[in-house]
Amino acid sequence: MKLISELYAYREMIFSLIRRDLKGRYKGSALGFLWTFINPLLQLGVYTMVFSIIMKNDIEDYYLFLFVALIPWIFFSTSLTGGANCIRTQQDMVKKIYFPREVLPIAYVTSQLVNMILSLLVVLGVLIVSGKGFNIKALMVLPIIMILEYMLALGITFITAAVTVYLRDVEYILGIISMAWQFSTPVMYSVDMVPGRLRNLFYLNPMTPLIIAYRDILYYKRIPELQTLISGACLGVLLLFVGIYVFAKLKRHFVEEL
Amino acid sequence: MLQENAIEVRDITKKFKVYYDKGHTLKEISLFRNRRRYEERNVLNGISFEVKTGEAIGLIGHNGCGKSTTLKLLTKIMYPDSGSIEMKGRVSSLLELGAGFHPDMSGRENIYTNASIFGLTRKEIDVRLDQIIDFSELQEFIDNPVRTYSSGMYMRLAFAVAINVNADILLIDEILAVGDINFQAKCFSKMQEIKAAGTTIVIVSHSLGQIEQICDRSLWIHEGKLKAVGLPMDVHAEYRSFMGQERMRRQRNEAIVHADSKRWGNGKAQINKILVTNAEGAEKSVYRTGERIKITAFYKVNEKVENAAFGIAFFRVDGVHCYGTNTQIEQSEKITLSRDGKFIFEFPNIELLPGDYRVGLAITQDAGDVDYFSDAVQLTIYSEVDDKGIARLEHVIEYEI
Numbered sequence: 001m002k003l004i005s006e007l008y009a010y011r012e013m014i015f016s017l018i019r020r021d022l023k024g025r026y027k028g029s030a031l032g033f034l035w036t037f038i039n040p041l042l043q044l045g046v047y048t049m050v051f052s053i054i055m056k057n058d059i060e061d062y063y064l065f066l067f068v069a070l071i072p073w074i075f076f077s078t079s080l081t082g083g084a085n086c087i088r089t090q091q092d093m094v095k096k097i098y099f100p101r102e103v104l105p106i107a108y109v110t111s112q113l114v115n116m117i118l119s120l121l122v123v124l125g126v127l128i129v130s131g132k133g134f135n136i137k138a139l140m141v142l143p144i145i146m147i148l149e150y151m152l153a154l155g156i157t158f159i160t161a162a163v164t165v166y167l168r169d170v171e172y173i174l175g176i177i178s179m180a181w182q183f184s185t186p187v188m189y190s191v192d193m194v195p196g197r198l199r200n201l202f203y204l205n206p207m208t209p210l211i212i213a214y215r216d217i218l219y220y221k222r223i224p225e226l227q228t229l230i231s232g233a234c235l236g237v238l239l240l241f242v243g244i245y246v247f248a249k250l251k252r253h254f255v256e257e258l
Numbered sequence: 259m260l261q262e263n264a265i266e267v268r269d270i271t272k273k274f275k276v277y278y279d280k281g282h283t284l285k286e287i288s289l290f291r292n293r294r295r296y297e298e299r300n301v302l303n304g305i306s307f308e309v310k311t312g313e314a315i316g317l318i319g320h321n322g323c324g325k326s327t328t329l330k331l332l333t334k335i336m337y338p339d340s341g342s343i344e345m346k347g348r349v350s351s352l353l354e355l356g357a358g359f360h361p362d363m364s365g366r367e368n369i370y371t372n373a374s375i376f377g378l379t380r381k382e383i384d385v386r387l388d389q390i391i392d393f394s395e396l397q398e399f400i401d402n403p404v405r406t407y408s409s410g411m412y413m414r415l416a417f418a419v420a421i422n423v424n425a426d427i428l429l430i431d432e433i434l435a436v437g438d439i440n441f442q443a444k445c446f447s448k449m450q451e452i453k454a455a456g457t458t459i460v461i462v463s464h465s466l467g468q469i470e471q472i473c474d475r476s477l478w479i480h481e482g483k484l485k486a487v488g489l490p491m492d493v494h495a496e497y498r499s500f501m502g503q504e505r506m507r508r509q510r511n512e513a514i515v516h517a518d519s520k521r522w523g524n525g526k527a528q529i530n531k532i533l534v535t536n537a538e539g540a541e542k543s544v545y546r547t548g549e550r551i552k553i554t555a556f557y558k559v560n561e562k563v564e565n566a567a568f569g570i571a572f573f574r575v576d577g578v579h580c581y582g583t584n585t586q587i588e589q590s591e592k593i594t595l596s597r598d599g600k601f602i603f604e605f606p607n608i609e610l611l612p613g614d615y616r617v618g619l620a621i622t623q624d625a626g627d628v629d630y631f632s633d634a635v636q637l638t639i640y641s642e643v644d645d646k647g648i649a650r651l652e653h654v655i656e657y658e659i
């Protein structure tokens with residue numbers, strides 16, 4: 001409770017760190033903020049080229065099938081790998097100024113969330129232009145899925161950011177973990193392709209229900225099943241609390257360890 | 259907590275692990291367990307003090323004594339191992355200037371980022387914006403990216419933000435030396451203003467003068483304990499004299515004679531031994547302002563030198579020539595050196611102000627230098643008084659009130 005009121009008092013810091021990150025990223029480039037939109041568009045172009053000309057696939061509009069899952073996945077994996085460093089890279093600030101340490105992971109993950117939302121706008125544009133269209137009712141569920149993924153990403157970033165301060169290896173291990181995780185999440189394939197006996201195991205992966213939900217909404221144009229939502233919500237909330245707890249335990253000695 | 263107190267510190271201790279070879283990676287931690295040996299260093303061994311609301315105190319002490327650690331504990335960026343710290347009101351710490359500045363963003367945008375890190379809300383920053391820009395004197399440049407600023411401008415902007423964060427308790431670490439003299443004076447009067455407004459202030463500084471001007475009390479921390487508390491003037495006098503004695507002890511009373519320093523001459527005569535002694539005839543290299551110093555130089559003569567003169571010069575370590583004289587200037591007497599001997603310069607009360615000095619000794623001849631030993635001796639001067647300048651001029655102060 002105390003943490004929440006303190007974070008509220010420091011809300012402007014969170015906002016300005018996000019602003020600095022989003023605006024600062026493309027400062028100095030000619031196209032500036034436009035890159036936020038151009039980047040995913042170009043990526044989509046590449047996937048379309050590869051999967052509709054070279055690696056033809058049974059799945060209809062495979063580039064879209066992949067892309068609607070890949071963007072939420074990138075949000076998660078950037079939070080996982082980049083977020084782990086958010087305390088260490090800003091150690092000058094951490095060592096010299098008091099502020100609730102939670103601000104840094106929150107700002108980092110939130111700015112990744114904003115990036116994902118902007119990319120999803122591009123996806124929406126492509127859905128309209130390509131004539132695939134979308135289902136308004138299903139789209140109303142999208143914010144809930146994003147919030148669940150945000151909670152999950154935040155929980156994990158709390159843990160990795162705090163542990164990285166003590167053990168720098170985590171930063172390097174996370175690269176390979178993130179890759180393995182991507183292949184065990186139905187990003188590039190659908191969950192139906194998973195052999196039956198492994199499928200239950202798959203649902204232990206907190207990202208699985210979320211990616212399925214994104215794809216339901218944006219690709220299949222249908223409202224995700226309630227069961228998917230519930231399992232996503234449970235895992236998200238659980239990891240967030242674990243993350244907050246671990247972070248609170250470890251943050252007291254950040255300054256001495258940095 | 260007592261009503262009149264803003265800060266109460268009760269018996270805090272803090273230990274640091276000092277690793278001999280700190281490993282941060284998995285390999286280092288698991289494989290080289292024994293290499294990760296560390297020493298536990300007690301930085302703070304039970305410090306207690308109180309600060310009244312509206313009071314300004316200074317923390318002094320030599321490097322590593324624990325004063326910055328104390329400030330960090332007050333700031334809550336570290337936590338004590340035992341003991342308690344209570345503070346009343348909004349705390350703002352000026353330990354780091356320009357936190358979160360992004361070089362590509364404008365001065366104005368950076369004000370918002372930086373101030374928000376101090377915990378200000380957008381509304382509060384809006385209210386202070388003009389004041390901050392005014393104070394920084396960067397009106398024309400405020401919308402330019404910070405990377406185009408000179409380092410002085412950068413620090414001015416950073417300081418302007420920091421000083422305008424109104425807080426009930428202000429913690430400051432060694433940052434009042436920003437910008438040119440005018441800006442420093444401005445910062446200083448701003449500090450006075452903040453203090454007059456009733457803000458409680460804790461300053462860590464090596465500049466005792468600054469503390470004397472701002473603070474009501476000084477806390478001298480020595481080896482993790484409070485050694486003295488009281489009026490800055492009193493505590494500082496004690497501290498200065500202690501530090502001077504420490505230095506003296508450390509240098510084991512040996513005057514340092516440079517063998518490799520700049521030295522030139524025609525070699526007809528050469529200084530081969532130098533003694534620096536005090537009133538009791540003991541060899542020392544640390545003196546108090548006003549003490550007696552006797553510098554004796556022994557020389558050997560290789561070839562007869564006519565029209566010779568003996569000279570001495572004092573240089574402060576930053577190169578300021580403080581004083582110089584020689585036998586020719588003072589006596590215009592012709593000296594002829596035909597056999598080994600010595601010359602002595604004696605100062606019954608050396609009036610140089612605290613600092614490190616190099617003393618040059620020379621034997622010259624009207625045709626040129628016979629042996630010019632440009633930093634023959636290193637001296638350190640200390641004093642209990644913090645008067646300013648190069649040397650103390652003998653004086654009397656009178657006033658009528």
